[in-house]
Every structure is written in structure tokens, then in C-alpha cells.
Amino acid sequence: MKVREIILDFTSLLDVTMIILFFFVLYSSLDVENASEKAKAAEASYTEMQAQNEKEQQEWREKASEEWERILTADANAANNQKALSAYNEGTGLAFNLHEVERGDIWSLSVLSGKKKLDEISSDDKYELKDRLKECIENAGYNKDDVIIGTFTFDGSSYGTAKAVPTIEEAIRDIQREYKSLYFTSINISR
Incomplete structure (x- = not known):
């Protein structure tokens, strides 16, 4: 092979x-x-x-x-x-009590802290009113950071007080711009 x-x-x-x-x-x-x-x-x-x-x-x-x-x-x-x-x-909070004095168009605002009277105001000038209200709040011992509860009492049936209410409420609202925790209520006792 x-x-x-x-x-x-x-x-x-x-x-x-x-x-x-x-x-x-x-x-x-x-x-x-x-x-x-x-x-x-x-x-x-x-x-x-x-x-x-x-x-x-x-x-x-x-x-x-x-x-x-x-x-x-x-x-x-x-x-x-x-x-x-x-x-x-x-009853130791602030109280703003508005009342007429003798004649119908003159008013007086008593500012109280509890039973202690802080001031008696009777001014139509809203700037003077605001300054005096701030002074009352300071005299009551409140600081701008404190919570403040107050009442604003008036007789709406009297001419003088009814006329003064917007001025006073405006002054208090102006103060609220500085005192952020200031609360108040308006009470009309004529109702």
C-alpha cells in the first residue's frame, strides 16, 4: 500500500x-x-x-x-x-371708658389698668390722643412685644361719645401698628 x-x-x-x-x-x-x-x-x-x-x-x-x-x-x-x-x-387688663362731660359735644376717655386709673384724656387731636394712649400703655407696664387685651366701652346713644368713637378707634388702630399684639374690642353699652 x-x-x-x-x-x-x-x-x-x-x-x-x-x-x-x-x-x-x-x-x-x-x-x-x-x-x-x-x-x-x-x-x-x-x-x-x-x-x-x-x-x-x-x-x-x-x-x-x-x-x-x-x-x-x-x-x-x-x-x-x-x-x-x-x-x-x-379685670387687670386695659380698659378705655368713654363718657360725655356736661355738654353734649365734649367727651372724656378714662384709661384704666385694672382698678388703677392711668389717665383721663379729652383731646380731639388724634396725634395727641395716640401719644397719650401709648404713654398710658407704657405706664401700665406693657412692652411692644407683650400681648395686651383691652376693652373700649362707650355709650353710642350720646352725641359726644358717638362722635368721638371713630377718632379713638383710629388712634388705637394706629397704636396697633407698633404694639402688634394689642387686641381690643369696642362695646356699645346703649344697645
């Missing part, structure tokens, strides 16, 4: 392998570029989301801080309000 020689030619196989390898290298580098672009986009998206989250957390912290301050202020104001209500119930 004759032995045949088998010659294996790997040239074509090597060519095909190189072509396949070339495509793998080419497409793998494209995948790396795509993956790199996706990673950069994901990183940008994550950074944006993180910044948004930090902003929302900061807003939440500010709102929580404001709410906490409001609660603390409300507690402090509640104590002051309760103190003022107790003083009012005990």
Missing part, C-alpha cells in the same frame, strides 16, 4: 480566522464606545438626580426648620396669650 501524503493547507483557514477576529475586534471596540457613551450618560443622569435630591432635601430641611420655629413661637405666644387672657378675666 501506498502511503499518501496528506498536505494540510491552513492558509484559507487562517484567512477566515483573521477575518472573523477582525470583525470581533472591530465590533467589540464599537461596543466599548457605546458602553462608554451609555456610562457617561448614566453618570450625568445620576449627577443630575443627586443634585435634585440634595435640593429637595435642603428645601425639606428649610421647611422643617420653619415649622419648628413656628411651633416654638406658637408655644411662646400661647403662654403670652394665656397670661393676657388671665389678666383680662381677672
